Amino acid sequence: MGDYKVWRVLSLFLLVVIAARGDLSYDFYKTRCPQAEKIVMDVMVNATLSDRRIGASILRMHFHDCFVEGCDGSILIDSTPTNRAEKDFPANFPSIRGFDVIDAAKAAVEKVCPGIVSCADILAFAARDGVHLSHGPFWDIRSGRRDGRVSMFNRVPLFLPPPTSNITQLVTSFAAKNLSKSDLVFLSGGHTIGFSLCSSFNSRLYNFTGRGDQDPALDASLAQTLKGQCPRPPTRVDPIVPMEKTPFKVDTKYFKGVLKRRGLFTSDSALLNDPFTKSLVIKSAADESFFLGNFIQSMIKMSELEVKTGSKGEIRKKCHVIN
Numbered sequence: 001m002g003d004y005k006v007w008r009v010l011s012l013f014l015l016v017v018i019a020a021r022g023d024l025s026y027d028f029y030k031t032r033c034p035q036a037e038k039i040v041m042d043v044m045v046n047a048t049l050s051d052r053r054i055g056a057s058i059l060r061m062h063f064h065d066c067f068v069e070g071c072d073g074s075i076l077i078d079s080t081p082t083n084r085a086e087k088d089f090p091a092n093f094p095s096i097r098g099f100d101v102i103d104a105a106k107a108a109v110e111k112v113c114p115g116i117v118s119c120a121d122i123l124a125f126a127a128r129d130g131v132h133l134s135h136g137p138f139w140d141i142r143s144g145r146r147d148g149r150v151s152m153f154n155r156v157p158l159f160l161p162p163p164t165s166n167i168t169q170l171v172t173s174f175a176a177k178n179l180s181k182s183d184l185v186f187l188s189g190g191h192t193i194g195f196s197l198c199s200s201f202n203s204r205l206y207n208f209t210g211r212g213d214q215d216p217a218l219d220a221s222l223a224q225t226l227k228g229q230c231p232r233p234p235t236r237v238d239p240i241v242p243m244e245k246t247p248f249k250v251d252t253k254y255f256k257g258v259l260k261r262r263g264l265f266t267s268d269s270a271l272l273n274d275p276f277t278k279s280l281v282i283k284s285a286a287d288e289s290f291f292l293g294n295f296i297q298s299m300i301k302m303s304e305l306e307v308k309t310g311s312k313g314e315i316r317k318k319c320h321v322i323n
């Protein structure tokens with residue numbers, strides 16, 4: 001065989017291998033459904049007009065999707081009489097919101113390209129768009145994620161760290177997803193937007209060690225303010241409070257707040273309890289482009305966690321039920 005022929009055979013072989021691996025790619029929908037990303041963005045723009053918080057809520061939904069069974073839309077699946085789904089686990093219910101927006105995006109995409117675009121990709125696009133529509137950066141993401149068929153209530157706590165986590169627990173749960181200490185800090189920066197139910201941090205205000213006390217790691221004046229907004233349990237009302245001072249804007253306020261001991265959760269404050277994570281909090285607070293550049297890289301890693309590609313999984317017809 002001449003060199004040329006060897007090269008042809010080799011490159012054909014490579015192509016077949018690459019195709020079979022079915023990796024994510026930037027132009028996955030370029031021929032299959034070129035309008036997909038624009039349609040999702042349009043739905044997110046419209047949703048943002050009536051709900052400025054939706055970008056934050058969809059970003060959090062994507063995180064909770066990716067950490068459990070990978071980024072495969074498993075969080076979108078409804079429980080059935082024979083299966084309690086992820087969506088109903090306390091970390092997700094009732095605080096995860098925006099399912100209606102993902103359904104609307106899927107319906108709009110299905111109208112133009114039926115059966116082509118996965119719910120997992122739609123959620124990844126929508127989370128990226130949500131950041132941008134909250135005055136954050138925009139970045140290109142690879143697609144080709146396929147939808148999972150498994151969504152189990154009991155698997156959620158195995159992977160999602162609770163807001164009471166200390167730094168060791170956070171680092172461990174991120175490491176289980178091949179995410180580094182740096183990723184932990186930059187992705188925690190997602191808390192630059194959005195709101196939290198009082199019940200997610202109430203114990204820091206009213207019952208930190210079980211003796212009716214307050215968390216000493218929480219700034220006293222913020223604790224005072226939060227006590228004014230969050231009634232002492234037991235109570236049926238569960239108001240929401242902003243994560244930081246500018247809950248509709250992606251900026252460095254989250255990190256500035258953490259440095260002043262004004263992070264809402266123990267898991268936010270915990271970033272100060274390790275010299276390396278603390279140094280990144282300090283840099284991120286001082287340098288917005290440092291934070292944003294790194295946030296994008298960590299978001300890309302998170303949005304490609306354990307994805308199903310090629311012939312794995314399925315393209316769901318409706319995001320809340322498996323086919």
Ligand code: HEM
Nearest residue numbers: 056057060063095161162163187190194195196197200267
């Ligand atoms: C490091 C571990 C993390 C913990 C323990 C944690 C915990 C929480 C909790 C308890 C809430 C409030 C939920 C509620 O009561 O309404 C929340 C909200 C939020 N989280 Fe996280 N989170 C973590 C990481 C992340 C990551 C990696 C992202 C995305 C990159 C993220 C994005 C958000 C957003 C945007 C909100 C606000 C959602 C809304 O307004 O609807 N979080 N988080």
Ligand SMILES: *[C@@H]1O[C@H](CO)[C@@H](O)[C@H](O)[C@H]1NC(C)=O
Nearest residue numbers: 042043046047049050104108
């Ligand atoms: C725009 O958002 C509104 C309010 O959420 C909704 O009722 C309407 O159907 C949306 N329109 C489109 C075209 O998505």
Ligand SMILES: *[C@@H]1O[C@H](CO)[C@@H](O)[C@H](O)[C@H]1NC(C)=O
Nearest residue numbers: 164165166167168169170273
């Ligand atoms: C973190 O929490 C775990 C579980 O509660 C505990 O065993 C560990 O000692 C804590 N580590 C630190 C550094 O506080």
Ligand SMILES: *[C@@H]1O[C@H](CO)[C@@H](O)[C@H](O)[C@H]1NC(C)=O
Nearest residue numbers: 175176177178304305306307
């Ligand atoms: C982490 O990386 C290892 C080695 O590349 C891989 O086998 C494993 O599946 C990865 N885990 C996750 C959760 O992505």
Ligand SMILES: *[C@@H]1O[C@H](CO)[C@@H](O)[C@H](O)[C@H]1NC(C)=O
Nearest residue numbers: 206207209210211212233234
């Ligand atoms: C405070 O926590 C302790 C221990 O977890 C619990 O027994 C007690 O009922 C709590 N008190 C209130 C007012 O929630």
